[in-house]
Structure formats: structure tokens, C-alpha cells
Amino acid sequence: MPFAEHPLSETHPLASGFRSYQRVQTPNLGRVLARWAAGLGLLTLLAGFLPWTQNIRSTGRLTTLRPQDRPQTVPSTLAGRIARWYVREGQLVKKGDTLVQIAEIKEKYFDPQLVQRTQEQLTAKQGALQENQAKNQALQQQMQALRAGLQVSLNKARNKVIQSELKVNSDEADLRAVRNDFAIAQRQQERQEALYAQGLKSLTEVEQRRLKFQESTAKLQSAENKLAASRQELTNAQLELSSLAAEYQDKMAKSESDRRSVTGYRFDTEGQIAKMRNELANLSIRAGFYFITAPQDGYVVRALKEGLGEIVKEGEPIVTVMPNAPVLAAELYVQPMDIPLLTVGRKVRLQFDGWPALVFSGWPGTSFGTFGGVVSVIDNIDSQGQYRILVTPDPELEPWPKPLRVGSGVYGWALLDNVTIWYELWRQLNGFPPDFVGDPGAAKDGKGGKEGKEAKKAEKGGATEEEAK
Incomplete structure (x- = not known):
């Protein structure tokens, strides 16, 4: 392999002192690797300042937002x-x-004409109630007749008492007249007896006077007996007047007792009719339950x-x-550490099982095959150490795929604040939670613009200071 001479082999101060150093040569491959390593290091350093979207990862399954849309x-x-x-x-x-037809297994309901027969029983009871009401009216009329008869009988008895009193008075007057006649006859007889004893009257005249005296005595006795009978009749009339009210009171009490018995029977019959109506309604409704x-x-x-x-x-x-055309929602479970960062209305990206996707969680804009969602429900209590949230389709983004089925798996990324990559790595290494960015709907509540940005910046700075502490 050819080697190139070191460019400083002749001018370097060590070159004159070391002979071996003069023979060292640097290969071209080393230079290339050094340049590539320097370039990659520079790119990595620059990439650390690229934006990264913080997110909360969670898994779950597809469900429905409304309870009536879930399988039942x-x-x-x-x-x-x-x-x-x-x-x-x-x-x-x-x-x-109709899904299924059910047949009876209880012997109480075996009769196919049970509803009609119960209706007949109800009709019979209603007829008995009508007759009972008629009897009640008759008893009321009887009571009125007894009251009217009592008044007539009382008036009649009072008149009889008055008549008896008048008769007693008349008999007393007759008795007084008869007594006067008796006294006169007695004195005349005594005079006649005295004259007869003197020989001035004959025996015949004395006997005639004696006969008249006997007649006066008989009349006196008759008048006294007649007065006693009149007084007895007055007493009987007074007793009859006194007993008449008690007699009619007994009759009216008996009539009132019969009327109350009829009223009690009416109430009992009305209760039985209400019970039979309830039973008839239950039977009619039960007949509709044979077909599910x-x-x-x-x-x-x-x-x-x-x-x-x-x-x-x-x-x-x-x-x-399974209801047709349900309103789908993603049921995701979030760790307790991350649940304070979520609010209703937070944007979420979703990946569904069976749907091809290429996901970059920190760069949602470059991901492929994910769909947008919005947090609609956040549970207030945990479920086995995690909190459940419901995510519905984002109306501002593309709709969810139609072939989705309830129960399929879902992976979600709740999108939070945008930070640099080096900050995200530093947060992950320290185990800190993502930055708290507040309510996403705060801008809609009048906290947008410059004030909203300053509040968000202050809130973020406070969170950072707490994390640093």
C-alpha cells in the first residue's frame, strides 16, 4: 500500500531528533474517517437544536363514546x-x-286463554260491584223511609197521648159530676130514711130513693173505672211514644249496619277489581315478552x-x-404521572391495529398512517393504576377509517409542547414529566395573543425552575 510522507517531517522540531518519526506516514482512509466523524458530530450537535413535539404515549382499544352504541x-x-x-x-x-321466541314453563301460565278468562273474571266482579252499589242505594232509601216513618209514628203517638189526656180530663169531669150526684142521692136517701122513721114517708118512696142511691153508687163506680181506664190508656200512649224512638232506632241501626256491610263489600270488591286489572295488565304485557x-x-x-x-x-x-354505525372513540390508558398534563380538547395522534403506518412520535407532521383525535373524556378515578381517557375523531382533520371495529387495538400520542431534541433527551434521562402547557382552549376563552403567550411563557418558566430545583 502506498504511503504519503508526513508534511511536517522536515520542518517539525522533533523530526531532527527522531529518525522513526521521519518514516511515519498518515493513510488517506484515516483522513476520510476523521472528516466523516467530524461531520456526523456536527450534524448531531445541530440536530440537537431541531424541534421535537413532546407527547404522552398510551395504548388501548376502540370503543364507543355513547353507552348505547356499545355491544349489548x-x-x-x-x-x-x-x-x-x-x-x-x-x-x-x-x-x-324478532330475535327469539320463548315458550312458557310455569304451569300457572299454561292456559292459552288465560288473558280472556281473567277478563271474564274482571267483568263478573264489575257486575257484582254494580249490584252492590244498587243494594247500597236501596238501603239508603230504606233509611230515609225509616226516618220519615219515625216522624209519622212519633206524630201519631203524640196525638194519641194528647187524645188520652183529653179523655182523662173528660172522665175526671164526669167523675166529679157523678160524685155530686152521688152526694145528692146520699143526702136525699138519708132524709128519706129520717122521714120514713118519723112516719112521714112510705116504704115505697124510701125504696125508690134507695134504688136511686144504688144507681148513683153504680154510676160513681163506673166513672171511677172509666177514669182509671183513661189514665191507663194515657200511660200506655206515653209508653208507646217513649218506645217508638227506640224501636225505630233499632230498625235504623240494623239498616245502617247492612249499608256499612254493603259499603265494606264494595271496597273489598274494588280492591279485587284493581288487583285483577293489575294481573290482567301483567298478563297482557307478559304475552309480549314471549318474543324477544x-x-x-x-x-x-x-x-x-x-x-x-x-x-x-x-x-x-x-x-x-352490536349497534349499527356507532360513534367510535379510542379508549386509552395513561399513567398517573402524565394525567395532570391532559385536558379535554387536547390533540392526539392515533395508530390503529391492522392499518399501515410509519410513525415519528416527535414529528407528527412527518408520520404516515396516523389519524387525529381530540380528548373528550378523562376519568376522575383510576382503573388498576391507570387513568382512562376517551378520544374522539378530530372534526378538523381526516376521518377515521371505516373498516375499524370496536375492540381493535389503538396506540396514541397526546401532543404537548414543542421543545428541542437535546432538551427532550435531557428530560428523558432525568425521568422528568413533559412540560405543562395549560389548557389548549385558553386562547378561545380570551387568553390569546400577547397576554396568552406571556402567561404560557411564565408558566413554562415556573415549571422549568421547579424541575431544576
């Missing part, structure tokens, strides 16, 4: 056995389409029960349905 299991509302399948797995169904329908438009993903005649329990899931 359709349960059986009642216990029964599978009678017929109307769909197959992968089939598109509309809301209300799709809760919304979607695809039948999986049948959780197979075959015909298989018994299912109440509330047991039968089939899984």
Missing part, C-alpha cells in the same frame, strides 16, 4: 324455553325485529344460547347485538 346482551325478561330462532349470527336487524326483539338497529354478534327447547332463566342473556 339481550336478556330474556321471563323464564322459559327457546321455541324458535328468527335470526342468525352476523345478520343485520332493525329495531323491533332487537332493542336497536345492529348486527347479531353471538348467540349465547343454542338450539331449541333449551331452558333460560329470568334475566339470563340470550344473544349479543
